[in-house]
Amino acid sequence: MWPLSSLALTVALSVALTAALPPPRPATPALHPIIANGSSVAVPYMGEAFLFCSVAEPTRQVQWRDPSNVPLPAWSPTASRYHLGSGKHLPHAYLLFRDFRQEHEGVYTCVARGGAGQEGRASVTLTLARPSVPRP
Numbered sequence: 020m021w022p023l024s025s026l027a028l029t030v031a032l033s034v035a036l037t038a039a040l041p042p043p044r045p046a047t048p049a050l051h052p053i054i055a056n057g058s059s060v061a062v063p064y065m066g067e068a069f070l071f072c073s074v075a076e077p078t079r080q081v082q083w084r085d086p087s088n089v090p091l092p093a094w095s096p097t098a099s100r101y102h103l104g105s106g107k108h109l110p111h112a113y114l115l116f117r118d119f120r121q122e123h124e125g126v127y128t129c130v131a132r133g134g135a136g137q138e139g140r141a142s143v144t145l146t147l148a149r150p151s152v153p154r155p
């Protein structure tokens with residue numbers, strides 16, 4: 020009788036599917052990078068700046084991205100902005116400017132990645148510090 024065998028098949032199938040499901044994944048801690056300098060920093064014209072991003076949770080990589088979301092280059096003698104310390108397995112990264120100019124203004128993002136593929140971000144807005152108008 021087919022309704023019965025169809026029921027048996029359905030039961031057998033659902034048992035098989037349930038058995039094939041992977042066990043629930045253990046919760047992976049979310050990553051919360053923290054930029055020590057707050058959410059906005061004004062840097063003097065041609066000034067140097069040093070920004071620090073750190074992550075409390077176990078982290079595979081910490082990276083700084085420029086306002087176009089492009090990873091910043093590592094140090095080189097000619098780079099006017101670069102990152103330091105974002106090697107693998109380090110829970111922090113530095114963003115450095117050698118000679119801050121107007122074209123460097125914008126939102127810079129610290130991106131942390133964990134071993135399980137989880138990601139966390141924090142951003143800081145950098146602006147050029149306008150010289151204060153001298154009082155008479």
Ligand SMILES: *[C@@H]1O[C@H](CO)[C@@H](O)[C@H](O)[C@H]1NC(C)=O
Nearest residue numbers: 055056060067068069070071
């Ligand atoms: C950002 O924070 C770091 C760590 O506290 C500090 O050394 C650095 O001078 C700060 N940078 C700016 C531009 O305030």
